[in-house]
């Protein structure tokens with residue numbers, strides 16, 4: 001199987017503080033990986049490294065077979081257009097309406113200029129996340145959970161090959177969060193995307209996860225399927241499944 | 243090297259600004275210019291500042307005329323008031339006051355806007371989605387400022403003359419035609435042209451400082467306020483400095 005993401009021995013310090021100590025992770029094509037970990041353990045930092053937003057201090061980081069740290073500007077840009085990134089905070093452009101937010105992504109990433117095409121794709125994706133009625137609203141007029149779903153819509157609309165989800169269901173009620181998890185699984189199965197899903201939501205992990213990995217103190221300390229980890233004996237891992 | 247930390251810091255910041263400026267210039271010519279966003283920014287920056295610039299310009303001309311009238315009257319020279327007001331407004335006061343007002347209004351709002359976009363990771367998000375945030379956010383804003391500040395200044399100048407007309411008519415009775423003729427009688431192209439050039443640079447400075455402070459702010463919430471605040475301060479200082487330089491240059495190249 002082809003490796004889309006290959007991380008070997010990645011280390012990252014912020015000043016004195018070591019955030020990532022020794023990260024090793026391989027994501028093969030069409031694989032879903034769930035990353036669990038306590039708050040502040042560097043999960044977000046790790047996926048930011050993957051898209052070259054934060055440069056690691058040591059180690060090798062390959063995406064689609066190319067080393068991220070030594071990429072030229074153009075290769076980096078081309079790589080990024082193939083990756084979808086869902087920010088923990090949503091990062092919706094708050095000077096644009098929902099429609100413009102979606103159009104911005106389509107125009108810039110897929111270079112689509114046809115108005116009708118943009119409109120249809122926007123409507124389709126909004127329907128999938130259950131937000132059809134808000135297309136002309138500003139992000140500031142949406143509720144927290146709606147913004148979260150809107151951000152998901154903006155990530156999904158460009159149909160990326162790899163999706164990095166940073167807590168896609170945090171702040172949503174159990175019912176919506178289950179729907180979103182199922183949507184993520186659906187996308188995964190339909191378009192054969194590979195994804196890394198950072199989450200604290202065990203329901204989401206159970207529904208979407210192929211492989212579950214546990215991050216603690218800058219290293220992965222356990223990995224396996226959901227059921228394997230649920231029944232494992234490690235005290236720390238057990239805490240997540242309580 | 244054994245430089246003091248503050249000097250070190252200063253050099254670092256200067257280098258960073260030079261870098262930012264280079265990337266601004268490089269991105270102007272990169273292709274894929276964001277015309278829509280540029281026009282939207284022209285609207286936001288230009289049109290939305292019309293009111294405050296109009297009021298300031300008008301009051302400036304009015305007050306300036308009222309203040310000069312009694313003094314010049316002592317010498318029996320009140321007939322020179324319109325042309326004096328006109329020349330000082332067009333050459334110096336109009337550009338500087340408009341520049342400072344716009345530093346307060348525009349540089350701060352650009353600083354706050356880009357600062358909050360930075361904090362909420364919108365800029366990162368643009369970059370990751372393969373868009374070019376420097377081109378979309380920075381180039382459009384700086385160029386819009388560079389185009390709109392000169393226009394706003396001309397508008398403020400015109401409002402000042404209108405204010406001056408009202409001012410003159412508080413004590414004497416002068417027709418509008420006569421006032422206008424008296425105003426522009428001693429106004430030469432060499433008074434007008436350097437002032438316009440100067441305001442182009444004011445616009446550039448306002449846009450650049452606002453964008454730089456916002457774009458490079460830290461990622462804490464308080465840094466949004468800090469970005470807005472330091473943008474105003476830095477832009478105002480730049481305007482004063484640029485004005486001093488412009489005065490030196492015009493007196494060397496134009497008035498001798």
Ligand SMILES: Nc1ncnc2c1ncn2[C@@H]1O[C@H](COP(=O)(O)OP(=O)(O)OP(=O)(O)O)[C@@H](O)[C@H]1O
Pocket residue numbers: 014019037038039040041042043044045046088
């Ligand atoms: N740009 C940065 N500069 C300095 N320190 C940073 C930076 N980004 C993250 N950190 C630090 O790295 C650590 C890990 O942050 P990160 O955002 O990756 O946590 P996380 O695992 O995603 O937590 P959460 O589940 O709360 O989102 C934190 O201690 C944070 O303070």
Ligand SMILES: [Mg+2]
Pocket residue numbers: 043044045088166
């Ligand atoms: Mg995080």
